[in-house]
Amino acid sequence: MADKRLFTPGPLTTSERVKRAMLRDLGSRDSAFIQVVREIRQELLKLGGVANGEYEAVLMQGSGTFGIESVVGTVVPPDGKLLVAINGAYGRRMAEMAERLGIETIRYTIPENQPIDPHEIANALSADAFISHVGVIHCETTTGLLNPVAEIGEAVRKAGRLLIVDAMSSFGGIEFDASCADYIVSSANKCIQGVPGFAFALARRVPFAATEGWSHSLSLDLHAQWRGLEKDGQFRFTPPTHALLAFREALAELADEGGVAARAARYARNRTILWEGLGTLGLEEYLPRELQSHIILSYRYPRHEAFRFEELYQRLSDRGLVIYPGKVSDADCFRIGCIGHLFEADFRELVAALGQVFDEMGVPVPAGGRA
Ligand SMILES: Cc1ncc(COP(=O)(O)O)c(C=O)c1O
Numbered sequence: 001m002a003d004k005r006l007f008t009p010g011p012l013t014t015s016e017r018v019k020r021a022m023l024r025d026l027g028s029r030d031s032a033f034i035q036v037v038r039e040i041r042q043e044l045l046k047l048g049g050v051a052n053g054e055y056e057a058v059l060m061q062g063s064g065t066f067g068i069e070s071v072v073g074t075v076v077p078p079d080g081k082l083l084v085a086i087n088g089a090y091g092r093r094m095a096e097m098a099e100r101l102g103i104e105t106i107r108y109t110i111p112e113n114q115p116i117d118p119h120e121i122a123n124a125l126s127a128d129a130f131i132s133h134v135g136v137i138h139c140e141t142t143t144g145l146l147n148p149v150a151e152i153g154e155a156v157r158k159a160g161r162l163l164i165v166d167a168m169s170s171f172g173g174i175e176f177d178a179s180c181a182d183y184i185v186s187s188a189n190k191c192i193q194g195v196p197g198f199a200f201a202l203a204r205r206v207p208f209a210a211t212e213g214w215s216h217s218l219s220l221d222l223h224a225q226w227r228g229l230e231k232d233g234q235f236r237f238t239p240p241t242h243a244l245l246a247f248r249e250a251l252a253e254l255a256d257e258g259g260v261a262a263r264a265a266r267y268a269r270n271r272t273i274l275w276e277g278l279g280t281l282g283l284e285e286y287l288p289r290e291l292q293s294h295i296i297l298s299y300r301y302p303r304h305e306a307f308r309f310e311e312l313y314q315r316l317s318d319r320g321l322v323i324y325p326g327k328v329s330d331a332d333c334f335r336i337g338c339i340g341h342l343f344e345a346d347f348r349e350l351v352a353a354l355g356q357v358f359d360e361m362g363v364p365v366p367a368g369g370r371a
Contacts, residue, residue, distance in 0.1 A: 002320065004317065004320045004321065004322050005320060005321055005322065005342060005346055005350075006322050006337070006340055006342075007321065007322060007323050007324070007336045007337050007338075007340075007342065007346075007350060008322060008323070008324045008335075008337045008340075009141045009169050009190070009295070009296050009324065009335070009337045009339065010169070010187075010189040010190045010196070010337075010339070010340075011189045011195065011196050012189060012190070012193065012337065012339055012340030012341075012342075013340040013341045013342055014193055014194065014195060014246070014250070014340070014341055015193070015253060015341045017249055017253055018193060018194060018195070018246050018249050018250045018253060018341075019195075019246070020249075021245045021246050021248065021249035022195070022242040022243075022245050022246045024242075024245060025241070026241050026245065028234060028235065028238060028239050028241060029234060033239075033241060033244075034232075034233035034234060036244055036245060036248050037059065037229065037233055037234075037235075037239070037244060038233055039248055039251075040057075040059065040244060040247055040248055040251065041057040041058075041059065041229070042057075043248075043251045044057040044200055044202060045057050045202065047171070047172060047192075047251075047254075047260065048171070048177075048178030048179075048184060048202045049177045049178055049179065050177075050178045050179050050202055053205075054179070054204060054205055054206075055178070055179075055202050055203060055204055055205060056202070056203050056205050056208060056226055057200060057201070057202055057203075058200065058201050058203060058222055058225050058226045058229065059198050059199075059200045059225075059229070059235070059239075059244075060198060060199050060200065060201065060220070060222065060225055061197070061198050061219075061235070061237065061238075061239065061240055062198065062199060062220075063187060063196060063199065064166075064168045064185070064186070064187035064190075064199050065093065065097075066199055066220060067168075067185045067186075067187055067198075067199020067200065067201060068093075068094060068097065068166055068168075068185050068199070069097045069101075069217075069220055070199075070201070070215075070217070070220040070221070070222040070225070071164055071183050071185050071201050071203075071222055072094065072097055072098050072101065072103070072135065072164065073097075073101050073103075073215050073216065073217055073220055073221075073222075074211050074214055074215040074220070074221055074222035074223050075133070075162070075164070075182075075183060075203070075207070075208065075211050075214070075222070076098070076103050076132065076133050076214070077132065077211070077214055078214065080103065080104070080132035080133060081103075081104040081105070081106065081128070081130045081131045081132055081133070082095075082098050082103050082104070082105050082106070082131070082132070082133045082134070082135055082164075083105075083106045083108055083121070083124055083125070083128075083131045083133070083134045083135070084098065084105060084106070084107055084108065084134075084135040084136075085108050085110075085116040085121060085134065085135065085136045085137075085147070085152070086107055086108060086109040086110070087109070087110050087111065087112050087114060087115065087116060087137075087140055087143075087145065087147070088112050088137060088140035088141070088142030088143055088145065088327070089140075089142040089327050089329075090137045090140060090141060090142060090166055090168070091109075091135075091136070091137050091140065092107075092109075094135045094137070094164075094166060095107045095135075098135070101216065102216075104130075106124070106128070106131065108120065108121070108124055111330075112140070112142060112143055112145070112328055112329060112330070113143065113145070113286065113287055113288075113291070114291075115145060115146070115147050115148060115291060116136055116147045116148070116152060118148060118151040118152045118154065118155040119155070121134060121136075121152055121155050121156065122155040122158070122159060125155070125156070125159040125161055126159065131161060132161060132162065133161060133162045133163070133164060134152070134156045134161055134162070134163050134164070135163075135164045135165075135166070136149060136152055136163070136164075136165055136166070137165075137166045137168075138165050138166065138167040138168075138169075138170040138171075138174075138176070139167070139168075139169045139170040139174065139293045139295045139296075141168070141169040141295065141296055141327075142298075142327040142328060143286055143287055143298045143327075143328055143333075144286075144287060144292050144293050144295060144296040144297050144298055144335070145287055145291050145292070145293070146170075146174070146291065146292075146293045149165050149167075149176065149180050149181065150176065150177065150180045152180075153165075153180030153181055154180070162182040162183070162204075162207055163180070163181040163182050163183070164181065164182070164183045164185070165178075165180070165181040165183070165184050165185070166185055167184050167185060167186045168185065168186050168187055168190055168199075169186075169190050169191070169295050169296065169339075170186075170190075170191065170293070170295060171184065171186035171190065171191060171192070172186070172190065172191035172192040172193075172254060172260055172263065173190070173191025173260070173263055173264055173267055173294075173295060173339055174191075174260070174264055174293065174294070174295070175260050175261055175264055178202050179204075181204075182203070182204040182207055182208075183201055183202070183203050183204070183208070184201065184202040185199060185200070185201045186199065186200060187199040187200070188200075188243055188246075188247045188250075190339065191263065191267075191295070191339055192247065192250050192251060192254060193250045193253065193254070193339075193340060193341055194243065194246050194247035194249075194250040195242075195243050195246045195247075196243065197240030197242070197243025197244070198239075198240050198243055198244070198247075201222060203222070203226070208222075208223070208226070211223045212224075212227075219237060224236065264294065266343065267294040267295065267338045267339055268294040268338075269344055270294070270338040270339075270342065270343070270344065270346075270347045271292075271294040271297065271338045273344055273347040273348055273351060274297055274336055274338065274347060274350075274351070275289070275297075277347070277348070277350075277351030277352075277354070278297075278299060278336075278351065278354065280366075281351070281354060281355055281358065281365050281366070282302070282365055282366040283299045283300070283302065284299065284300045285297060285298070285299060285300075286298035286299065286300055286328060286331060286333050294338050295337070295338060295339055296324075296335050296336065296337045296338060296339070297335065297336050297338065298326060298328060298333045298334075298335050299333060299334055299335070299336070300331060300332065300333055301332040301333065301334070302358070302363050304363045304364065306361050306362040306363050307361065307363045308361075309325065309326075309332075309334055311361055312334070312354075312357060312358075312361065313325070313334075315357040315360060315361070316350075316353055316354070316357060319353050319357075321349070321350050321353055323335070323336050323350075324336065324337060336350070
């Protein structure tokens with residue numbers, strides 16, 4: 001039976017080609033495997049536009065959250081202070097992990113339907129000389145909102161502080177220059193369309209090289225991980241060999257598609273089909289269009305007594321189409337991801353299925369709006 005299609009922010013639908021690349025057993029000290037790791041690290045620097053010798057790419061076992069925690073826990077010094085700009089659940093998560101790590105943390109929180117204003121970050125930094133680092137989410141997957149990381153990066157650099165960007169759901173799917181930040185984090189199973197198993201950070205070498213011994217964690221020590229990779233090309237602890245093989249193939253697949261620009265264009269076409277199709281069905285987008293990414297869209301629940309998200313989810317899932325629950329804190333929403341190995345035909349099918357399911361549920365669709 002064919003796998004269900006995942007209209008989610010990851011793990012997401014991957015290609016046959018990427019899945020097939022995992023059908024090998026490689027020893028973690030084997031030269032062929034070390035070559036895979038080397039190629040991936042080089043390719044990530046190129047993708048970020050930072051293959052100029054100023055950055056290092058470090059891979060870390062675990063999901064994206066482990067990657068963020070390894071960066072936050074390693075690069076903020078014992079006497080440092082982190083300002084986290086929050087307009088969604090992932091910003092809150094970064095602040096929570098910093099607090100748990102005992103890092104002095106300031107939460108700058110704004111509503112989830114507003115982007116972070118770089119001027120506000122500049123003001124916060126000029127008001128507090130002890131803030132050493134700023135953390136921000138590029139695409140807040142909570143809503144799909146894009147924060148202006150280039151402008152925030154400029155404000156942080158002007159103030160002489162360092163910027164950590166969670167680019168989990170944007171890296172490889174949105175064109176941007178990673179050099180706006182000192183640390184950029186993403187993971188294998190997002191826009192590069194690999195399978196889960198590891199995260200990665202691009203780190204500006206000069207500040208990063210000074211972070212030795214700052215991490216309180218052995219396994220999540222990003223600096224020690226880097227030193228290990230540099231020394232002999234190996235991971236310190238068991239690497240996700242199959243996920244790395246899949247990822248190398250996913251990087252080749254991304255290049256074959258035409259790189260990040262072409263992938264972003266495909267995701268944007270997927271989004272257009274959702275915008276048009278779900279608009280016709282009378283669904284309301286949570287964000288104004290100018291704030292939306294082409295990564296994931298949030299839709300408000302239809303205002304009708306017959307609507308229940310669990311039923312919508314199940315009926316779509318029975319048709320092999322998986323959507324995602326909402327995460328917005330002050331509005332009932334569901335989400336549909338535009339990313340993964342999915343194309344216009346898949347999104348047209350999803351729109352048609354949504355129309356049918358609303359019919360079955362007795363949720364009225366505007367006149368003439370049946371897909
Ligand atoms: C922006 C962002 N940050 C962090 C994460 C956490 O990643 P993971 O679920 O792989 O730990 C996600 C997951 O979707 C995300 O979208």
